[in-house]
Every structure is written in structure tokens, then in C-alpha cells.
Amino acid sequence: MIEIRQLTKTYGSLVAVRSLDLQIQEGDIFGFIGPNGAGKTTTMRILSTLLEPTNGSAFINGMNVRRHGRNVRRLVGYMPDFMGVYDDLKVFEYLEFFAAAFSVERKKRKSVIDGVLELTDLHNKKAATVDSLSRGMQQRLGLARVLVHDPKVLILDEPASGLDPRARIEIRELLCELKTMGKTIMISSHILSELEEMCDHVGIIEQGQLVFSGTQAEIHKQLSLHNRYRAQVGQGQAARAVEILSSLPFIQEVAAEGDDDEITITIDDSQADQGRVARAIIEGGMDLLMLQPTKIKLDDAFMQLTQGIVQ
Amino acid sequence: MTSRIRTIIGWFKPNRLTGPIFTKELRVTSRQKRHYLLRFAYIMLLSLFVLLAWLSAVDYDSTGSSMYRMSDAGKTIIMTITWFQFVSLQLIAIVLMSTSVSEEIYRGTMAAMLTTPITRTQIIVGKLLSKMVQLGILLLISLPLLSVVRIFGGVPWNYIIAANCVTLTAAMFTGAVAMFYSILFRRAYSSILLTLATGLVLYMILPLILGLIFLLATLASSGPPELAMMVMLYVNPSSALGVCTMSMYSPGSMAAGRMSFYWPIHCLVMLGLTAGVLTPCIFMVRRVSLRRAFGKAANYPLPLPPTLASRPAVSPPTPPALPPATQPAPSAGQAATPPPMPPPMPPPVVVVVPAATDTMTGVRRITGSPLLWKQLHTGKRLSGKTVRIVFGCIAMALILLLYILMGSLDFLKESGTQAFFIIMYLLVGMFSTSVNAATTISTEKETRSLPILMATPLSDWHIIITFAAGILRRTWMAWLLLLAHILVFTIVGYLKPILLLHMLLLIVWLNVFMIGSGLYFSSCYKKTTAAVISNMGFGLAIWLIIPILAGILGMGESIIVNANPVMQAAIVTVGAEGDGNGFYDWAGGNYDDTETAAKTTLFMFLWLLGYSAAGFLLLWRAKVRLRRKLF
Numbered sequence: 001m002i003e004i005r006q007l008t009k010t011y012g013s014l015v016a017v018r019s020l021d022l023q024i025q026e027g028d029i030f031g032f033i034g035p036n037g038a039g040k041t042t043t044m045r046i047l048s049t050l051l052e053p054t055n056g057s058a059f060i061n062g063m064n065v066r067r068h069g070r071n072v073r074r075l076v077g078y079m080p081d082f083m084g085v086y087d088d089l090k091v092f093e094y095l096e097f098f099a100a101a102f103s104v105e106r107k108k109r110k111s112v113i114d115g116v117l118e119l120t121d122l123h124n125k126k127a128a129t130v131d132s133l134s135r136g137m138q139q140r141l142g143l144a145r146v147l148v149h150d151p152k153v154l155i156l157d158e159p160a161s162g163l164d165p166r167a168r169i170e171i172r173e174l175l176c177e178l179k180t181m182g183k184t185i186m187i188s189s190h191i192l193s194e195l196e197e198m199c200d201h202v203g204i205i206e207q208g209q210l211v212f213s214g215t216q217a218e219i220h221k222q223l224s225l226h227n228r229y230r231a232q233v234g235q236g237q238a239a240r241a242v243e244i245l246s247s248l249p250f251i252q253e254v255a256a257e258g259d260d261d262e263i264t265i266t267i268d269d270s271q272a273d274q275g276r277v278a279r280a281i282i283e284g285g286m287d288l289l290m291l292q293p294t295k296i297k298l299d300d301a302f303m304q305l306t307q308g309i310v311q
Numbered sequence: 312m313t314s315r316i317r318t319i320i321g322w323f324k325p326n327r328l329t330g331p332i333f334t335k336e337l338r339v340t341s342r343q344k345r346h347y348l349l350r351f352a353y354i355m356l357l358s359l360f361v362l363l364a365w366l367s368a369v370d371y372d373s374t375g376s377s378m379y380r381m382s383d384a385g386k387t388i389i390m391t392i393t394w395f396q397f398v399s400l401q402l403i404a405i406v407l408m409s410t411s412v413s414e415e416i417y418r419g420t421m422a423a424m425l426t427t428p429i430t431r432t433q434i435i436v437g438k439l440l441s442k443m444v445q446l447g448i449l450l451l452i453s454l455p456l457l458s459v460v461r462i463f464g465g466v467p468w469n470y471i472i473a474a475n476c477v478t479l480t481a482a483m484f485t486g487a488v489a490m491f492y493s494i495l496f497r498r499a500y501s502s503i504l505l506t507l508a509t510g511l512v513l514y515m516i517l518p519l520i521l522g523l524i525f526l527l528a529t530l531a532s533s534g535p536p537e538l539a540m541m542v543m544l545y546v547n548p549s550s551a552l553g554v555c556t557m558s559m560y561s562p563g564s565m566a567a568g569r570m571s572f573y574w575p576i577h578c579l580v581m582l583g584l585t586a587g588v589l590t591p592c593i594f595m596v597r598r599v600s601l602r603r604a605f606g607k608a609a610n611y612p613l614p615l616p617p618t619l620a621s622r623p624a625v626s627p628p629t630p631p632a633l634p635p636a637t638q639p640a641p642s643a644g645q646a647a648t649p650p651p652m653p654p655p656m657p658p659p660v661v662v663v664v665p666a667a668t669d670t671m672t673g674v675r676r677i678t679g680s681p682l683l684w685k686q687l688h689t690g691k692r693l694s695g696k697t698v699r700i701v702f703g704c705i706a707m708a709l710i711l712l713l714y715i716l717m718g719s720l721d722f723l724k725e726s727g728t729q730a731f732f733i734i735m736y737l738l739v740g741m742f743s744t745s746v747n748a749a750t751t752i753s754t755e756k757e758t759r760s761l762p763i764l765m766a767t768p769l770s771d772w773h774i775i776i777t778f779a780a781g782i783l784r785r786t787w788m789a790w791l792l793l794l795a796h797i798l799v800f801t802i803v804g805y806l807k808p809i810l811l812l813h814m815l816l817l818i819v820w821l822n823v824f825m826i827g828s829g830l831y832f833s834s835c836y837k838k839t840t841a842a843v844i845s846n847m848g849f850g851l852a853i854w855l856i857i858p859i860l861a862g863i864l865g866m867g868e869s870i871i872v873n874a875n876p877v878m879q880a881a882i883v884t885v886g887a888e889g890d891g892n893g894f895y896d897w898a899g900g901n902y903d904d905t906e907t908a909a910k911t912t913l914f915m916f917l918w919l920l921g922y923s924a925a926g927f928l929l930l931w932r933a934k935v936r937l938r939r940k941l942f
Contacts, residue, residue, distance in 0.1 A: 048766050050941055070768045078766045084759030086685070092674045100681035101767040109677075127674050145763070 332437025686781025748829020
């Protein structure tokens with residue numbers, strides 16, 4: 001649905017995005033993460049036809065965003081990181097304004113707007129002036145706005161920033177609901193735990209370059225965590241477990257951790273088998289209380305994959 | 312005792328009045344390029360006016376050698392400099408102060424400042440005085456020139472001191488008025504326009520009305536009320552400077568006799584008036600800042616959300632069960648004790664509210680182009696509406712009074728009076744169109760709503776054209792006043808009907824051209840104030856500066872002078888005088904061969920074509936630039 005090829009954007013001497021290649025499949029929720037100034041917003045603005053790339057190209061549904069700007073805009077719902085509002089419009093008028101701008105038929109507009117207001121829980125604010133809404137409500141209104149023309153692709157630049165925990169959870173649930181409706185969603189956020197829960201794919205960008213793109217399982221593979229396990233044995237049995245496991249040919253590395261009788265085990269990639277590890281421990285006469293693959297949080301993966309260099 | 316003395320001395324420290332604001336403002340100002348550009352532009356303009364004054368004071372004989380009286384030249388040049396300073400410093404004060412408080416309020420820095428021990432007085436006075444320092448520097452720039460020209464003779468020091476003091480206090484008062492509006496209005500152009508309108512009323516309309524009243528009193532043989540005239544001199548800086556200038560030219564006149572004692576009093580009066588304007592500023596700044604900081608929600612009484620009742624009650628969260636792997640295994644022999652019971656959760660609060668209703672109170676439905684609809688229907692709920700209505704009513708009352716006074720003196724038949732009214736309305740229309748056009752795109756940029764608009768499939772031309780329609784919608788009233796004046800006086804018989812056609816042609820090209828230039832500058836800048844100043848500067852350059860330069864270069868009787876819309880309005884009005892012979896005095900025209908109404912119509916049509924072409928070119932440039940500098 002979204003394809004970016006060798007995309008470069010420069011502002012004078014500053015290279016905001018450098019030869020970026022990216023693909024997002026239809027119906028995916030793609031989490032776009034990176035430090036401040038990494039080039040996330042610039043990439044999203046290019047995809048929304050608001051900026052022209054210096055080099056390279058970007059396609060949405062097979063259409064070049066530079067050449068077919070107007071057609072691309074019909075497909076995309078873009079929510080910027082900071083949403084400007086028209087002070088003197090009411091919520092319904094504001095949404096109808098954009099519905100009309102996206103050529104939604106007049107007779108359908110009311111039902112469409114009622115629907116998105118219901119979806120974003122703003123139906124009781126229909127007659128409120130836009131600038132009287134709180135920050136969280138304005139964010140929701142922004143989300144309602146991008147939905148009025150039923151776009152196939154949603155590009156959301158930090159949609160949950162400034163929201164309280166409840167509103168964040170609601171937005172997360174809303175996005176999951178939109179995914180089930182078949183929308184392709186590209187979302188950037190600094191709250192990585194949220195992305196972790198809802199994104200199918202993640203892209204990590206730093207200094208304008210994509211340092212990683214793939215599923216969360218692929219992050220583990222990239223960080224060589226896919227063949228690493230944590231085990232807990234009976235009290236006082238950790239040293240013996242290490243001794244036995246280290247003598248096995250398919251074990252690369254084994255070490256006891258702390259005082260909780262926990263050990264970390266790295267097994268040979270080609271012979272990776274959790275069952276063989278369990279069998280070896282039990283056959284060694286020890287109690288196996290727990291054995292599970294090592295998990296890493298997206299925050300930690302982000303820290304490991306990026307260097308924190310700001311352009 | 313010593314500490315008490317120190318405290319008393321502390322009361323008189325200048326720092327006490329301004330706090331750290333003064334230093335901060337000076338520091339910030341010194342780092343802004345625009346102030347250096349401002350000084351450069353000021354010097355260039357000053358030099359231009361001095362050159363003009365010199366050329367007007369010097370006569371050349373047939374051999375090409377100059378023949379002039381040094382003292383006359385010196386007086387003319389010094390008068391030019393002082394009046395230039397008087398006008399330009401007030402305009403600069405308006406621009407400098409128009410954003411002084413609003414910027415801080417809307418960036419949130421004012422609210423932060425109010426949490427410090429800095430007092431409101433220090434904020435207001437500190438800001439005003441720091442800007443006065445900038446103006447003082449501009450005054451000082453021309454001081455060496457004044458000193459040099461004084462060598463020519465005939466100019467007393469007293470005049471230079473008086474003129475500088477009158478100028479500075481007038482600028483201070485104008486700056487205080489601009490600051491007052493800056494607290495009330497977010498946009499700089501609103502403050503600029505309202506300050507200019509206030510200046511127009513205080514310094515022009517009111518004196519004119521007073522002058523007419525004096526004239527009526529004189530005609531009624533009761534003589535001009537001396538006290539009223541004195542009051543006008545004390546409170547009107549332009550009158551004060553006028554009397555100072557008169558006294559320099561004719562030292563023995565009545566004005567000269569009064570000058571020595573009245574100008575310091577006038578300065579004190581202006582300082583008092585400045586303090587009078589600053590007082591409400593001091594009281595308002597905190598309230599306005601805090602209202603902004605805490606949001607505007609309180610200003611809009613919203614109905615209690617009716618869906619609260621229909622929303623499912625939030626059940627208390629249940630503590631998650633610990634996964635077995637992380638649960639510590641009970642040691643041998645230790646009896647498994649049940650975990651302590653959590654405290655009972657309070658019952659869910661039930662809010663009884665009215666049932667949900669599909670309320671659409673005051674919501675208007677959009678028909679046709681959404682952008683056109685927005686341009687035509689919005690702007691009615693803007694803040695400051697009451698202030699605008701009050702000002703509008705005052706202006707209308709003053710204009711009506713002016714008509715009555717002019718009518719009672721039988722002046723309305725005069726072509727000069729008609730030209731005065733028509734030019735006044737024309738300037739209001741031009742000003743209104745210029746400002747509105749220049750704010751259209753830049754306001755969308757400032758509020759960050761332009762990127763959202765540009766992400767819709769609306770075409771760039773559609774956006775530009777609807778913006779133009781919106782400008783027409785907001786400015787039609789000013790043009791209607793002009794046409795209404797002409798219509799009324801045509802019916803009365805004071806003007807010929809052809810003037811309506813001429814003026815319509817003028818209004819059409821003015822709108823096309825000024826909307827084009829305004830939208831172009833608006834697309835160039837992110838800041839509304841920069842766009843407004845550029846657009847107005849552009850108008851001044853092509854219709855004032857270039858004709859003046861043309862005059863210097865001996866091209867005064869050329870097409871450049873005729874290109875000026877004010878000149879065109881004056882020529883067609885005088886030409887259409889009811890009792891006149893229909894002579895249209897175009898620059899460069901042959902006086903023997905009277906320029907006819909038909910010829911003038913052709914001229915006006917050609918101007919319409921030329922300016923409209925330029926206007927559409929500028930509109931196209933605005934369209935090209937629309938997607939640039941979005942962020």
C-alpha cells in the first residue's frame with residue numbers, strides 16, 4: 001500500500017531523510033519510531049503530499065505522491081503532530097467542512113459525521129466551538145477529521161501526544177478497530193509500549209536513515225535474541241545446571257544470573273530447540289520451574305538499535 | 312536607619328519601575344535583524360526626504376548655478392526632518408508595540424512571567440520604555456544632521472528640542488495605545504489597524520470637527536473659544552508641532568509667543584495621557600494572560616455531556632493474578648496462607664444527567680464549496696467583536712457629525728470637500744483590502760491549519776479564488792460606503808453620474824490588484840505582521856515613493872503620477888463636480904485641450920486592464936507559492 005524508494009529530503013545542508021526505503025502492506029499498522037529530528041515527520045509529510053522530496057519517490061496504492069498529489073490526498077487521512085483548528089467553527093461544521101473538501105456527498109455527510117463522532121466519543125460536543133475543546137478532545141477531533149472521507153491509508157503523527165492515559169487507551173482501541181476495517185495505518189509515537197501492543201510492523205529511523213524495519217519477531221532476530229532463553233531451576237541447582245548445559249554441543253553460552261536460580265542460555269542457531277534444553281535439565285536430576293524465550297521490550301530494542309544521535 | 316535609607320533610595324531606582332524586563336527586551340531587540348533593517352530603511356527614507364527638501368528649497372538660475380538663501384533652506388530641511396521623525400516614529404512605535412504583549416501571551420511566556428515576583432507594572436512599563444529606547448536611537452540618528460543644518464542659520468535650538476520632545480512623547484502615547492490593543496487582540500495587524508484608527512480619530516477627525524465648530528462659532532461672531540483651542544493644542548501633538556514649526560518660521564507670531572511655555576506642558580499632558588492608557592494595560596495583562604494560559608473553555612458554556620448517563624459504568628479494576636512462574640514457591644512445612652483481602656471498593660458513582668439528545672444548536676450546514684462557505688460565513692464569532700462594534704459606531708457618528716457640520720457651512724458643494732470624503736473612503740477601502748488580503752494565508756499558517764487544508768484534494772486555484780472571495784466579503788462594506796456617498800451626492804446634484812462608472816472601474820482594479828499583492832505577500836511569509844507590512848510597504852512604494860522619486864527626477868508630469876489611485880480618485884471627483892466644466896486634470900495632459908469624461912473613461916478602463924493583469928499575475932504567483940513554507 002505504501003512504498004518508499006530511495007527517498008531523500010534536504011533542508012539546505014541538513015539531510016532530514018537519507019535514501020529511505022520502506023514498504024507497508026495493506027491492512028498493517030506500521031509503527032514509525034525514532035528520536036526527535038530523525039526524519040519521521042518529514043517522511044510522513046512527504047507521504048501526505050505536503051512536502052516534495054529532494055530525491056527518490058514515494059507511492060501510495062501505486063500512485064506517485066509527487067505526480068498524483070490530488071488523487072493521493074483522497075486516499076490518505078493525515079493527522080499532523082500539531083493540529084491547527086479554525087477558531088470560529090463548531091465541531092460539526094469543522095467536520096462537515098472537511099467532508100465537503102473531500103467531496104463527500106451532502107446527503108451522506110450528516111450520517112458520516114455522526115458516525116465518526118460516535119467512534120471518537122465526541123457526539124455530545126457536536127455544537128461546541130472547536131477552540132473550546134480540551135487538548136485531548138482536539139486530538140480526537142483530529143482523528144475524526146481524518147476519518148470523514150473514509151481513507152484507505154491513515155498517516156498519524158503522534159496522535160496520542162498530550163492525551164491522558166484513558167484517552168490513549170481509547171485511541172489505541174480505536175486504531176485496532178480501524179485495522180479490522182482494513183485501513184493501513186502509519187503511526188509515529190514516542191510511547192513505544194503502545195506501539196508494541198498494536199503494531200504489526202515497526203520501522204526505526206535515525207538520522208534520516210532506516211536502521212530497522214520488520215515485525216517485532218524480526219527485531220529479536222536482529223538483536224540475536226531469538227535463540228536466547230531464560231530458565232529457573234530448583235533452589236541451589238543453578239551451578240550444576242550451568243555445568244551440565246555448558247557441556248552440551250548445541251549450547252553456545254550459559255550463565256547463572258543473580259540469586260534467583262535463574263540462568264540464561266544461548267543455543268546454536270542451527271539446532272535451536274527449547275525441548276532439548278528442558279530434557280537435559282530434567283535428565284540431570286534438577287527441577288525445571290520455568291523455561292521461556294528471552295523477551296525484549298520495544299523501548300530496549302529501540303535503545304539498542306539507535307545511538308541517540310540528533311541531527 | 313541605614314537600611315531604611317537604602318529602602319527609600321531603592322524606591323527611586325529606575326530599575327524598580329521596569330524590573331529585568333527592560334534589560335531582557337533590549338537584549339532580545341539587539342539580536343533581531345529586523346531592527347537593523349528598520350534603522351537602515353529609516354535612514355534611507357530620511358535621506359530621501361532631506362534630498363527632496365533641499366531640492367525644493369534651492370532655485371537654479373539659467374546658468375545652472377544655485378541661487379538660494381541658506382537660512383530658508385536650513386529651515387525647510389529641519390522642518391522636513393522633524394515632521395518626518397514625527398510621522399515615522401509614531402508608525403514605528405505602532406509596529407513595535409503591536410506584538411509586544413500579544414506574542415508573550417500566546418506563546419505562554421507571559422503566564423510564566425506572572426508566576427515570578429516581577430510586577431505587572433514592570434512588565435508593561437519595561438516593555439514600553441525598552442521600545443522607546445529604540446525610538447530614541449532613531450531620533451539620535453538624525454541629530455547630527457539637524458546640528459549640521461543648523462549652521463545654515465535661522466533655526467533656534469529651542470525648536471529642535473521642542474520638536475524632539477513632542478515627537479518622543481507622541482510616539483510614547485501611540486506606543487501605549489498599540490500596547491493596549493496588543494493585550495486585547497492576538498493578531499498584530501488588529502492592533503496596528505485599531506491604533507491607526509484611533510490616531511485618525513484623535514488627530515484628524517476630532518480636530519477637523521473642532522475646527523469646523525470653531526469656524527461656525529466665528530461666523531456666529533462669538534469668536535473661537537480660546538480655551539477649547541488651547542485644549543486642542545495641548546492634547547494634539549500634530550497641532551503642537553505645527554505651532555512650534557509656525558513659530559520657527561515667524562518668530563513674532565501669536566504661536567511663537569505661546570510656544571515657549573506650552574510645549575513642555577504639552578509633553579507633560581502627553582505623558583499623563585500615556586500613563587492613563589498604561590493603567591488599564593496593567594490591570595488587564597494578568598487577566599488576559601491567565602485566561603489564555605488556562606484555556607478558553609470557561610468562555611463557552613457547554614451543556615453537561617449527556618452521554619455520561621449512557622456510558623457504561625467503569626467497573627473497578629481487578630488485581631491481575633500473578634503468573635505461576637513468578638510466584639514464589641512455598642517452602643516445605645510452611646502453611647499456605649491466604650493473601651490478604653483487598654479493601655472493599657467504593658460503589659461506582661452514578662451521575663444523573665439528562666438523556667442524550669442530538670443537539671445541533673447554532674450549527675450551520677455547509678452548501679457548495681466548503682472553503683467558500685467558510686470564507687463567507689465565518690469570522691462572526693471572533694473575539695473583540697464588541698470592541699469592533701463600539702469603534703464602528705463611534706466612527707459612523709463622527710462621520711455623520713462631519714457631514715452635518717460641512718453641510719451647515721455649505722461646504723458639501725465644493726469639489727474639494729467631495730474629493731476629501733471620496734479619498735477618505737477610498738483610503739479606508741484600500742487599507743481594509745490590503746490588510747485583509749495580506750492576512751489570509753499567513754493566518755492559516757500561524758494557526759497551523761494550512762497543512763491540513765493542503766492535505767485535502769481542493770485544487771490550489773480553488774483555494775486562491777475562494778480566499779479572494781473571502782477578502783471581498785470582508786471588505787465590501789468599506790467600498791459600499793464610497794459608492795453610497797457618490798450615489799447620494801449624484802442624486803442631490805453635487806456630482807455627475809459618470810463618477811459612479813469611473814469609481815467602479817477604479818474599485819475593480821484596486822481590488823484585483825490589492826488582493827493579488829496581498830495574497831502573494833501572504834504566501835511569502837509565515838508571520839501575518841510581516842505580510843501586512845510588506846503589502847502596505849509595496850503599496851506605499853509604488854504609489855508614494857516612486858512618484859516622489861519621479862518628481863525628483865523631473866518626471867512629475869508623467870504616467871507614474873496618474874497611476875496613483877488617490878490621484879485618480881481626486882481627478883475624477885473634481886472633474887465630475889456638479890457645476891464644473893468637466894475638466895479632468897490628468898498629469899501630463901494638455902491644459903488647452905480639456906480632458907473629457909469620455910477620454911477619462913478610456914484612461915480608467917486602460918488602468919483597469921493594466922492593474923488587473925498585474926493583479927492576476929500576483930495571484931498566480933501566490934498560487935505557485937501556496938505549498939511552499941507550509942511548516
